[in-house]
Amino acid sequence: MTTGDKRMRIERWSPVLAALGLSACVTINIYFPAAAAEKAADRIIDEVWQLKNGAKVPADEQHKEAK
């Protein structure tokens, strides 16, 4: 096998390699981000159930905006 043959082979397969690489990235991204979801849930629940002072801050901000 000459160097030219080798090169052509690699060039032929490089789009496939690139596609594989990209799909690997996309695969990582479609996993459900459990820890982030838990954090988001905590923030929303604290506001809805008014468990922390967090609920008070937006109310003050709205008040200022109204003025």
Added chain:
Amino acid sequence: MIPVIRKLLVLLVLLTPIVATAQGNLEINTPAISALKNTMQARHSQLAPHYASGAVGVARDGSIAMRDANAVPLAQRQAVTGLVAAENSDRAGLYREIARANGHPEWEAEVRNTFAQRWADKAQAGWYVQNASGQWVQK
């Protein structure tokens, strides 16, 4: 051969931060999510006494349920049933919107499961929470 590998490596290095940020936080600051949050917060003051009396419980599927209608005076029963239905409809909307806002509508069920766990964990002492086998347990 080397240039091809180098190109792929550069591509991977460039893409890594995008993947990393996508994993960091969920988007919850959309108008739809805020609106649902506000109506749920306003409704909570009406629901709170019924959680405390045990009439309404925190269900295992991320919703709430009327678990003991007899704990509510007959005259109020219909109103409380309405509150529970409205809350569950808002919660379903909330889970759907969070999944959608993050570009993955198919995450809705997982968002719901995550919330179910956190609602149960954060429920106050004395409230009823449904366990994994469906029984109501007082916290």
